[in-house]
Amino acid sequence: MDWRPAVSEPDQLGESPFWHPIESRLYWVDIAGRALCRLHPASGRAERWAMPSEPGCIAPARTAGEPSGLVIALRDTLCRATAWGGPLVPIARLPIDPSTQRANDGKCDALGRFWVGTVHEPASGPRQPVAALYCVDGRQAGAPGVRQVLDGVATANGLGWSPDGRTLYWVDTPSHVIRAWRCDDSGNPVGAPRVLHTFAHKPEGWKPGDPGYGGRPDGAAVDAEGHYWCAMYEGGRVLRLSPEGRIVADIAVPALCPTMPCLAADGQDGATLFVTTARQGRPADELERLPHSGHLLAAGERQPVAGLPVNWYEEAQLPAGLA
Secondary structure, three states, rough: OOOEOOOOOOOOEEEEEEOOOOOOOEEEEOOOOEEEEEEEEOOOOEEEOOOOOOOOOOEEEEOOOOOEEEEEEOOOOEEEEOOOOOOOEEEEEEEOOOEEEEEEEEOOOOOOEEEEEEOOOOOOOOOOOOEEEEEEEEEEOOOOEEEEEEEEEOOEEEEOOOOOOOEEEEEEHHHHHEEEEEOOOOOOHHHHHEEEEOOOOOOOOOOOOOOOOEEEEEEEEEEOOOOOOEEEEEEOOEEEEEOOOOEEEEEEOOOOOEEEEEEEEEOOOOOEEEEEEOOOOOOHHHHHHHHOOOOEEEEEOOOOOOOOOOOOOEOOOOOOOOO
């Protein structure tokens, strides 16, 4: 498949892409670069908005059913902005220690709740399974509620829902396992998850560029047919898995560290496949060999199936400071 950088400026750690159906723009974050990014593909105009700390994930927001900007998960603080480049108003805090954890992968569900996973980032030593997944609910008047839903992970990733909302997918990236939970009528995971797919761990002594390692699951998307698309970090590929966990497509990416796919339903048949990637901390020889590392990439070949439309963060009223 042919790929091209969709913007000229690379990110340090691109993540959380979504297609905005009203604006016809692709939004994403540069976590390590502390910026929100957006692209209007029809005009080619790309914009960056500096953030005060690392943005882990973003979603479009609606107030009383009307579009009203973005919800943004910064390091340990959830913020709202009603306009690009406008004021950031804190609306909630994650119950984490920001010296060792930060917000990472997240999305909204069909009910309008913002689900935010965290990552353990110690100053030294390996990551530990102390991170979690939180559900932020702003549908009632007053401050949003923040509830821990799942825990025991080091790097929360791969969040997504089946088209009917009855299955929640989630990944702890170091485990190399994609899991799927059954959801109840309220959209909450219940019981023990099933394993959707397990990947081989990194061989001892493996180095970037060596054969023998297919990567580990990072960010994900779900398409209109219920298939799960997963970026394989250090694997240089994006996989499409069936709802039963069978790999039905294996798409090579010209960056060793893709981080999340997005199937942009941009008004034409099928979808444009965008993939965010990383260059932060990658070896110099890898960046020389794979110069597209860190770029938002766009596939030249359209995909025959579109992604699920982005879910909006729903709030009952504008937070104080924005009203």
